[in-house]
Amino acid sequence: MHVSSLDVVIAVFEFVILLFSLSVHECAHAWTAHRLGDQTAFQQGRVTLNPIHHIDVLGTLVFPALMIFGPLLGLGLGGFLVGWAKPTPVITRNFRHLRRDDNLTTLAGPASNLLLVVLAFLLLVALTFLGSEGRVAVVAAANMQVLLEGASGIQALALLGYLTIQVNLALLFFNLLPVPPLDGGHLLRNMLPYNALSAYDQFSRFGFFLVLFLGGFWLRFFMVPSNRLIDSALSLFLHIG
Numbered sequence: 001m002h003v004s005s006l007d008v009v010i011a012v013f014e015f016v017i018l019l020f021s022l023s024v025h026e027c028a029h030a031w032t033a034h035r036l037g038d039q040t041a042f043q044q045g046r047v048t049l050n051p052i053h054h055i056d057v058l059g060t061l062v063f064p065a066l067m068i069f070g071p072l073l074g075l076g077l078g079g080f081l082v083g084w085a086k087p088t089p090v091i092t093r094n095f096r097h098l099r100r101d102d103n104l105t106t107l108a109g110p111a112s113n114l115l116l117v118v119l120a121f122l123l124l125v126a127l128t129f130l131g132s133e134g135r136v137a138v139v140a141a142a143n144m145q146v147l148l149e150g151a152s153g154i155q156a157l158a159l160l161g162y163l164t165i166q167v168n169l170a171l172l173f174f175n176l177l178p179v180p181p182l183d184g185g186h187l188l189r190n191m192l193p194y195n196a197l198s199a200y201d202q203f204s205r206f207g208f209f210l211v212l213f214l215g216g217f218w219l220r221f222f223m224v225p226s227n228r229l230i231d232s233a234l235s236l237f238l239h240i241g
Contacts, residue, residue, distance in 0.1 A: 003072050010144060011068045013160055014081055017167045018064050019051050021116060022085040025171065026054040028112035029088035029105055036101040038094035046088055059084035081167055082174045082215070087181070099190055106186045113172040120164035121230065127158055128237045135238050138162075142231060165230060173222040174215060180207035 027049055030041035045053050055061065064083040066075070088109075095101035124141075127134040133154055141158035178184040180200075185207060189200055 006144070007072055010159070010163065011072055013163050014068050014167060015064060017160070017164050018068075018081060018083055018171075019060065020049070021113060021164070021168050021171055022060055022083060023049050023051045023054045024112045024116060025109040025175070026085045026088050028108040029090070032105045032108035033088070033090050033095075033101075036105060037096050038091055038101075038105075040089045040091050040094070044089060054085040056084060056086045060086075082170050082219070103187060103190055106183050106190075109183050110172050110175045113168040113175070116168040117165050117172065120161045120168070121233070123161040124158060124165075124234060125237045127154060127161070128234075130154065134158075138234060138238065142234060166227075169223060169226050169230075170219060173219055173226075177211065177215060177218050179210045179214065180204040182207075182211065 027047060030046035033040070034042040034047055041047065051060070060083055064081065067081055067083075090102070090105060092098055092102045095105075124138050127138050133152065137152070137155040137158035140155060141162040144159075175182050176184040176187075178188040180186070180189070181204070185204070189197065192200055
C-alpha cells in the first residue's frame with residue numbers, strides 16, 4: 001500500500017485539529033456553566049484550551065488515532081472523523097434558571113464547533129483574495145491535492161482551514177444526535193415531561209450502542225448537503241476573488 005507524504009500531513013493535521021476542537025468544545029461547556037452559576041468545571045480547571053485537562057484516553061486518543069492513522073497502515077478504517085473528550089462536570093442545581101441554563105450550557109459545545117467552522121470558512125475566503133496562488137491553494141485543499149514539493153504557507157493554511165471545517169462539522173452534527181450521552185440526548189431529556197424521565201434514563205443504558213449504530217447514518221445525512229453548501233459558497237468567492 002502506497003502512502004504519500006500528503007496522506008501523512010493530512011492525518012497529522014486532522015489529529016491536531018480534532019484535539020484542539022474537542023478542547024474548545026469542552027471549554028465552551030465549562031465556561032458557559034461558570035458564567036451561569038455552576039463553578040464545578042471552573043474549579044476543576046476545565047475552563048482552558050489545554051487539551052491535557054480534557055483528554056479521554058479512548059475517545060480523544062485511541063479511537064481517533066485508529067480512524068486517522070489506521071488507513072495509512074492498511075487497517076481499512078475511515079469514515080467521518082469523530083471523537084469525544086472527558087465530560088465536563090455540571091451540577092445543575094447551581095444554575096439560577098435550571099432548565100434554561102442547563103440547555104445553554106449543553107448547546108455551548110456544538111455552538112463552539114459551529115464557530116470554528118465559520119472562522120475556518122472566513123480564512124479560506126480571505127485566501128481567495130490573495131491572487132491566483134490563494135485561489136489555487138483553496139481549490140487544492142478542497143480536493144486534498146496539495147503538492148508538498150511546491151507547498152507554500154498559503155497551501156498549508158488552506159488545507160488546515162478546509163480540514164478544520166470538515167472535523168468541526170462532524171463534531172457539530174455528531175454531538176447533536178439525540179441519543180445519550182451526547183449533547184443532543186441531554187437536550188432531548190430536558191424537553192421530556194417528568195413522567196417520561198424514568199423510561200428515558202433506562203433507555204440511556206443503551207445509548208453508547210445506539211450511537212455506534214446510528215452515528216454513521218446521522219452524520220452522512222447532514223454532512224453530505226453541508227459539504228455541498230460549503231463547496232458552493234467557496235466556488236462563489238473563487239469567482240469573485
